[in-house]
Amino acid sequence: MEKTLENFVQDASRQPLSNDWLICDDSHLFAQLTQQLYLELTQFSYYRGTPIKILLAERDPVRFLAGFLAASAARCPVFLCNPDWTKQEWQQVFDLVNPDLIWGLGTRNWGQDYSKLKNPIIPSPDSGLIMIPTGGSSGKIKFAIHTWQTLIASVRGFTEHFLINQVNSFCVLPLYHVSGLMQFMRSLTTGGKLVIRSFKEVEYPQVNSIESSIFFISLVPTQLQRLLQKPELTQWLSQFQTVLLGGGAAWNELFEKARYYNIRLSPTYGMTETASQIATLKPDEFLNGKENCTQILPHASIKIRNQQGEELNSNQIGNITIYSQALALGYYPNTWENQAYLQVDDLGFLDNKGYLHIVGRNSDKIITGGENVYPIEVESTIRATEMVVDICVIGIPDKLWGQAVTAIYIPKDSNTSDIEIRNLLKDKLSKFKIPKNWIPVQTLPRNSQGKINRQELQQIATKFLQTSLAD
Incomplete structure (x- = not known):
């Protein structure tokens, strides 16, 4: 692990690792692509005098990893991106980063004409930085700066x-x-x-x-x-x-x-x-x-x-x-x-x-009637009843309680009523922790890592409760 980044690229070009170290489609292309991209980036950065700011949104794993390793070794700031971000999310990224080069998103810019890239006069302070996205599931996309x-x-x-x-x-x-x-x-x-x-x-x-x-x-x-x-x-x-x-x-x-x-x-x-x-x-x-x-x-x-x-x-x-x-x-x-x-x-x-x-x-803590409720405890207790497929507990503004504990859940059986679940919770949770609102849904808004989108849940709950009151 004490090798320099350049050592890894040089090793990749010689394929010192066993041929099956990377096991995926087209893995045999990894060494060639890494060396090719590294040489292109270093040569252009030398003449330009400043590293190239890269958005890496390649779907293909071999191209993604080759691009990541080459960009890192060439000391180019590289931003890792989700190809499936929405148009609005991509606009956030473009406004924030103002990239010189995009790899992926169908562009297939391997062998890019670098002469057309922007050429700022002041060298970038971001040389060698690795930006990893976070926060996209519930708000503005941010990039954590790593090295x-x-x-x-x-x-x-x-x-x-x-x-x-x-x-x-x-x-x-x-x-x-x-x-x-x-x-x-x-x-x-x-x-x-x-x-x-x-x-x-x-x-x-x-x-x-x-x-x-x-x-x-x-x-x-x-x-x-x-x-x-x-x-x-x-x-x-x-x-x-x-x-x-x-x-x-x-x-x-x-x-x-x-x-x-x-x-x-x-x-x-x-x-x-x-x-x-x-x-x-x-x-x-x-x-x-x-x-x-x-x-x-x-x-x-x-x-x-x-x-x-x-x-x-x-x-x-x-x-x-x-x-x-x-x-x-x-x-x-x-x-x-x-x-x-x-x-x-x-x-x-x-x-x-x-x-x-x-x-x-x-930030997820619910304060109801002056008592603190932590959603993880309530969710885990509800799951243990084996009457739900998935569950998320949030707090909804309430004039009487401050916040009302609210369960948004996927029932395991469509005939299951929330009354049945509540009865099973009486001996397991304090009364103030048992959800006051129960909202059955077919799916919960989760991202690819399983994290819940709480903003969307709030919207689901607000709409459901408004409709219930209207009825």
Whole structure:
């Protein structure tokens, strides 16, 4: 992992890794494309005097990874992008970035005529920066500013945590997302293998012919749930060395099912700003009964503070503050004043053994009648009734209560009434935590990582309640 970026590009051109290190369609083109793009970018940057600002929105995995590695090695600021963003979202990105070059979106600009690019007089301060998107599911798209060094720090923390030198990754998550990108980084920089498949592909067992016992696979809770619904896929999943689970809160029923089928699950906690996970439960601990906690990785540390900024003792709930070598530098185009730590919106506590427990998000907390309600607890209790397929709990403005706890859910049976579910909750939740409003829907608005769009949920709930009052 101590190689320079240029070393990786030079190695790629010589193909020092085994021919099957990258396992996906057209993987044999990776070395050639990487070297070609690197040479073009460095030559043009030399004559121009400043690096090229690149939007990378390539759908093809080989072209995406070749472009990412070449741009990073050539010290060109590269912005990782979702090809499926809406027109409005793309406009946000164009206005923010003002790119020199776009790779992807059907342009196929491999072998671009660089003479037509913009040529600003002042050299860009963004040289060598890697911008990873975040925040697109519920508001304005932002780019967390990373460097090769912050990403390598994350890889180092991962390998030290799992006590391994080589990471083999089976990737079914988007490469433009930090959860997909870091699987590439781990495999590339440790000399491991990288399998890239779409999630739709893995739902057909005949394509899963790899030796899964040496691989890590990363999933979000909704993906794990879908795989556990098919016996042949459950059996396949149980053969993996480790199944990393992140991207959103899981629920007890899912944990119990995974443990029943001996899935070597590793629940994780992390975010784009921390270059993926900073706390992870090891699979042996999960199989032995631990589930709602994670162990902090060696490259990071966490402190729990109250609203006044005072550090709290073990088992006291407060705001999570992260210290990590893998922290982003800020949100493009601005850097943070203090890059030593990151105060996040999540609430949690450290137990006596130093394990991190997540309680919920401060901004998601519902205050109803003066009482605090954390949606994660309510959602997990409702899921345990096995009467819903999916559930999200939010607070809706209410004149009497301040906020009314509201459940938006997909019933498992169309004949199931909310009264039946409420009756099952009476002995499990305090009365003020039981939702006052119940809104059945056919689907919940989630993105590809399983994260809920809470703004859209608020709109669904408001419209439903207004219609109910009108009736």
